[in-house]
Amino acid sequence: MWDPVEGAGGYNIYRNQRLPEGINDLGLPLGSTLAGNEVSYEDRLNLESRPYFYSIVSTDGFDESYQYSTVEVTPTLAITFDEAINRGLIQADEGRALNSEIKLEFHPLGTDYLGRDMLARLMEGARVSLFIGICAPFLFVFFGIVYGGFAGYIGGKLDQLLMRFADFVVALPFLLFMILFKIGFGIGPGESGVIPMLIALVILGWPSTARLVRGQVLQIREQGYIEAARLLGGKDHYLIIRHIIPNTMGVILVTLTFAVPAAIFTEAFLSFIGMGVAPPTPSWGSMCNEGVKTMLSHPHELIFPALFISVTVLAFNLLGDGLTEALDSRMRSRE
Numbered sequence: 001m002w003d004p005v006e007g008a009g010g011y012n013i014y015r016n017q018r019l020p021e022g023i024n025d026l027g028l029p030l031g032s033t034l035a036g037n038e039v040s041y042e043d044r045l046n047l048e049s050r051p052y053f054y055s056i057v058s059t060d061g062f063d064e065s066y067q068y069s070t071v072e073v074t075p076t077l078a079i080t081f082d083e084a085i086n087r088g089l090i091q092a093d094e095g096r097a098l099n100s101e102i103k104l105e106f107h108p109l110g111t112d113y114l115g116r117d118m119l120a121r122l123m124e125g126a127r128v129s130l131f132i133g134i135c136a137p138f139l140f141v142f143f144g145i146v147y148g149g150f151a152g153y154i155g156g157k158l159d160q161l162l163m164r165f166a167d168f169v170v171a172l173p174f175l176l177f178m179i180l181f182k183i184g185f186g187i188g189p190g191e192s193g194v195i196p197m198l199i200a201l202v203i204l205g206w207p208s209t210a211r212l213v214r215g216q217v218l219q220i221r222e223q224g225y226i227e228a229a230r231l232l233g234g235k236d237h238y239l240i241i242r243h244i245i246p247n248t249m250g251v252i253l254v255t256l257t258f259a260v261p262a263a264i265f266t267e268a269f270l271s272f273i274g275m276g277v278a279p280p281t282p283s284w285g286s287m288c289n290e291g292v293k294t295m296l297s298h299p300h301e302l303i304f305p306a307l308f309i310s311v312t313v314l315a316f317n318l319l320g321d322g323l324t325e326a327l328d329s330r331m332r333s334r335e
Contacts (some may be wrong), residue, residue: 005065008036008058015043023066026055047075110300118304125282125305130312133140133193133264136201141256143202144209144269148246152209152217153240154229162163166207174204174266192278198271201263209255216248250323257320261313268309285308 005011014020016027036058043054071189140225141195149160181196211273221244221262229239265285270276271285279286282303291302 002071004037004039005058006233007060008065009060010034010036010058011038012057012059013041014055014057016055017028017050019053019072020055020068020070023057023068024066027053030054032059036146043176049075049195049203051260057328080316082326110298112301112306112316113294114125120299121287122284122304125284125287127311128194128277128281128283129285129309130151132198132267133260133312136198136205136263137256137259140202140205141209141252144206144255145213145248145252146208146211147206149217149244153221153236153244155218155221163211163319166210169204170207171273172204175275177204178270182275192281193270193276197259197267197276205259205263209252209259212251212255213287217244218249220244220247254320256321257316257323261316264309264316 013030013034014026014028015030016025018025031040031041033041041054052073054071054073056071059298076269081180096103107117107119111117112121147162147166150248151159157290166284178193178200181200184192185193185196186194187196226243228238229243267276268285268288271278271283272289274289277283278289279284287305288302288309291298291305295302
C-alpha cells in the first residue's frame with residue numbers, strides 16, 4: 001500500500017530489481033488502478049525472496065505524472081515442517097502431530113492463482129460450454145429444418161419471400177444483439193449472460209441450416225419417385241415424412257456436427273471478452289480470460305482451457321467430416 005495523491009485519477013505500478021534512477025528507469029509495468037482512493041496492488045507474478053522496488057506513478061486517467069514514489073518490498077517465503085523443527089520453532093513430536101492431521105490433496109493439472117483445482121474447474125466449465133454448444137445448435141438447426149423445408153416444398157413467391165427474410169437475418173450483427181439481450185434481461189457488468197447468449201445464437205444462427213435444407217428439398221421434390229408417390233395418392237405429409245425428411249438427414253446431421261463447434265467457439269470468444277459467462281462461474285472461455293492475466297508466471301491456467309476448446313472443436317469437426325464421407329452416396333460410389 002502507499003499514500004494517496006490528492007487529485008489522482010489512478011496509479012500505474014512498476015517493478016524493478018534495483019532502485020530506479022529516474023522516471024524512465026522504473027522497470028516492468030505491472031498494472032494500474034482506476035481510482036485515486038485505491039492505494040494497494042497485488043503482484044501475482046512469481047517472486048523470489050529478494051528485494052524488489054515498486055514504483056507508483058499517479059495519473060489523471062490519461063497522462064502520467066513526472067513524480068513517482070518507490071517502495072522496497074522483500075517477499076517472505078513459507079517454511080516447511082523440517083525447517084521449522086531445525087530452527088527450533090516447534091518440537092519434533094508437535095511436527096509429527098501436525099503433519100498427521102494434514103490431508104494431502106492431489107491436483108493433476110495444478111491450481112489457479114486462488115488455489116482452486118484446475119481439473120475440477122475445467123470439468124465444471126465443460127458443463128456450461130457444452131450446454132450452450134449443444135443446446136443452441138439443436139434449437140436453431142431444428143428451426144432451420146422446419147423453415148427451410150417449408151420454403152423449399154411450397155416454392156414460388158412465398159419461397160422467395162422467406163429466403164429474403166433469411167438473408168435479412170444473416171445481415172444482423174450478432175454482438176449488437178447480444179448486448180441488447182443482456183440489457184433486456186437486466187444483466188449488468190460482471191454478471192453471466194448465458195440465457196441472452198443462448199437466445200442470440202438461436203435467433204441468428206438458423207439461416208444457414210434453412211438454406212441447406214431448402215436446397216435439398218428443392219432437389220428432392222423434383223425426383224421421379226416423388227412424382228410417382230404423388231400419382232399413387234400420396235399426401236403432402238406422407239411425402240414429407242416418408243421421402244423428403246429421410247433424404248435430407250445426411251445434410252442435417254453434417255450441419256449439426258459443424259454447428260456445435262461453432263457454438264462452442266462463440267461461447268468461448270464471448271466469455272473471453274467478458275460478454276458471456278462471468279467469474280466465478282467457470283467456463284472454458286472465462287478461464288482463458290483469467291489465464292491471460294497470469295500467463296507469464298502460471299501458463300497452465302491459459303493452456304489447459306484453450307487445449308480443451310481446441311480438442312473439442314477438432315473432435316466435432318472430425319465427426320462432421322466422417323459423417324460427410326459416410327452419408328454422401330456419390331463419394332461412396334466413387335470409392
